[in-house]
Amino acid sequence: MSDKVELLQGTLDLIVLRALSTMGPQHAYGLAARLEQVAEHPLMLNQGTLYPALVRLEQKGWIKGAWQRTESNREAKYYGITKAGSRALEKQAERWRRLAGLVDKLLLNES
């Protein structure tokens, strides 16, 4: 499993926010499916690992959960991004881009 991508601390929150902001409200399963799709790798993470991130974000007030019915008529908790969440996403994304750019530069220079 050496090809399993270890998520950097904090990146999961960013990914979740980004997914909710582009796709609208999602339940945990939907988010997990979306992540697998994006990562093109089904074993990227145990889907249970999502829960701490959801709790963190909800506590920060960046997302909000509500019980709804799915298309297949199952009940699920849908999480939607809040206004504060959108603002946070912008800030975090900007920070991430700068950090990623910096790391990229350093790695390229060294090789």
Added chain:
Amino acid sequence: MRRILHRVLNVFRGERSDAEVTREIAAHLALLEDEYRRRGLSPDEARLAARRAMGSVAQAKDLHRDARTFAWIDDARRDVAHGVRSLRRTPGFTVVAVLTLALGIGATTAVFSVISAVLLRPLPYPNADRLVQLFAPDTERGLPRGARAIPPGDFEVLRAPSRSVSHVAGYIQTSATLTGQGDAVRLAGVQITASVFPMLGVAPLLGRPFDASEESPGADVVVLSYRAWQRYFNGDSAIVGRVAAFDGRGRTIVGVMPEGFAFPDAHLQYWVPYVRQDPKGGSFLSLATVARLRDGVAPPVAEDEINVTMRAADARIRGRFEAVGMQDELVASVKPALLILAGAVGLVLLIACVNVANLLLARTAAREHEIAVRRAVGASPGRLFRQLLTESALLSTIGAVAGTALAIGAIGLLRTLATSLPRRDLGPGVSLPRLDEIGIDVTVLVFTVAVALLTGIVCGLLPAVRHARAREADRLRERVASPRVRGALVVAEIAMAMVLLVGGGLLIRSFIKLSTQELGYDSTRVVTFQATPRQSRGPAARAFADQLVTRIEALPGVSAAGYANNLPLVQQSFGRDVSSQPYDHRPPRAPFPGLHAVSPRLIQALGVRIVEGRTFSNGEAARREALVTQAFARSGFFDGPAIGRQIYSGETSWEVVGVLEDIKQFRLDQRGGSEFYIVDFVPAPPGLGGTYFAVRTDADPAAIATSVRSVVRQLDEAATVDNIATMDQIVSNAMSRPRLYAVLLGIFAAVAMVLAAIGIYGVLSYLVAHRAREIGIRMALGAQRFRVVALVLRQTAVLTVVGVVVGVIGAAALSRYLEGLLFGLTPLDVTTFVAVVVMFAAVAMLAAYVPARRATRVNPLVALRAE
């Protein structure tokens, strides 16, 4: 911030959130299953695949919980719940552990409540740490500080304004008969300078304090204590301005002090202004003196200034005036003993801790399998460590609650033990100063909580560390035993118990010696009291005393009655400058013998034993006779035998007709000194004192007291009777401090011994269980029962011998701190050490015998099969 708030709240919302996340995960799994089914898996396969994709549900929940709340708070909740469950599973262990801790914590709390009230809490006056007591120089006789009040001339110099001291106040004990408020009563009071109340910073509850101008003979004013106001004046709120008769003299009541105001003593009932004494007058009364230091002035600085001032005023002064903190002075006599008790109770607590640690070790040893399994399924060492520590913290918390209840009882016992007769005239009788202030308050509770926390950690640390650290592989394979650690704990327990036993033994033996020594008189069946006629001075007072003893001797059941100016163990001395030669102009030889002015029959009434010669003759001839104690007869005062010799004092002389056995006059722990008895009557001085009566009777003391009261009333309607006590009570009162110390240290030693015995029992039971297989094999091979018993007892013997040796060395090193409390024996008293060692060895063998017996009942077959 918001997150923290959420998390804290979530600790308490735990269960609801748990249900919520369970529901959410279930929904998640259902969606996954749907997905896999759509991909063509069978329902079972789909469920498995969904689970796989989800990962561990339990782990997901844990992660969720960790993010949701502070994990440690939640863990603590679980640990407590788990601890309670597991303690309830083993009630025997729990009861023993809690009782042990309750004893340790309870005893510690009780002793701390005493230390807190007596030593730590400031006196009940504003800025009480600024108050110092002043003492006159010790001129020649090695007088204790308490006997070195300031003579009035020096006092007048001292009270002049000074740089280091803001107030100087003096007082003299006095007493008076209050009449006109029901039956006449004798009240103890005190003459004070007007500066006393402002110096203490206490205002009267009603009325006003004294004015400086009232320190004159004409000012007939009085301030009442709260108790006197309630008791004799029914708490009359309009009392200020009323006039009451003190010794027949009308005094205007100008104030009432608040409840609890007790200066200088709790049983004083009134205050009157000090009347300046003529410094050139022949006789005077010295003043006990207290001063308030100015801010920032240390007592030694004030002491220096006072000495400079006094030298400047009178160049003949020898020695130094002393300034001692008022509270330090008050507690000086009990402080060393209290610190020893604190040390002793600390040892008891430590023994309790070791014992519980030992029990916990045994218990965790039995639970090793459970712990190993929990480690194997992923509990971290830190997590296990915390859980084991939680269990011991739980034990110590319950122990602390039980201990506090125990401490309340113990304080009650302590008060009973420490209560002494409420009289100022009885030797060093007050066993504990500030006794009324002892109780459980916030300070004590905070201390108890701290002790409980510390105890929990100390008890739990060793077992927790051992078990959290050991490698789980070892545990799953084979139960690892820790007999060596447990043996070391038992040895420590035995050693500490030995130290306490030796200490308790020394104090008890010392107390027995003190209480069984010869007093020089027969204290049983003697009732004593004081009676004061309306005319307490002059020939009328003498006639009253003579008539009273004659009438009392006529009562049924009375064999003798007499009076004296003092009694044994009553704290008054009348020295008299006497000589063996007439008109001796050499300077008198101090110390002077103690003078006892008595009625002839007092010797019979007190049962003083005559070793040589005879008692006083009847009639007038007795006035020319004297009796002396053996110590006086042998003091070299008389060259040769005392009988037939004369004792001269100025123009008067008495012939020695008898020699008395030595009498413990002031203290039971001092040798009888030079005392002599003459037939005379000394009228009551204005302060304390007065005439003491002694009645030898077979009748009930209470009945005699009633008869005496009615006889006194017949003689003088306004006479008072007070300070009634049997001589036995007075003797017992004089022993109240050593008794208190001996009982307390004895209790601590007994508790320590029981705990050590439990420790020995516990460790041997464990060893027997652990070696059941070996014992089984031995027995199967034909070992005799007594050999098996011997095997177990040998284990005990090794532990006990090591513990006793360490303990004896420790006791020998520590017992010298007891030296000041011991009477008639040295801190290395061989008898005590041997007795304690023998007793302890016996107890240890007894504690070991039960497990040893159990070992012989090991069924070889069962034992062999067990492993």
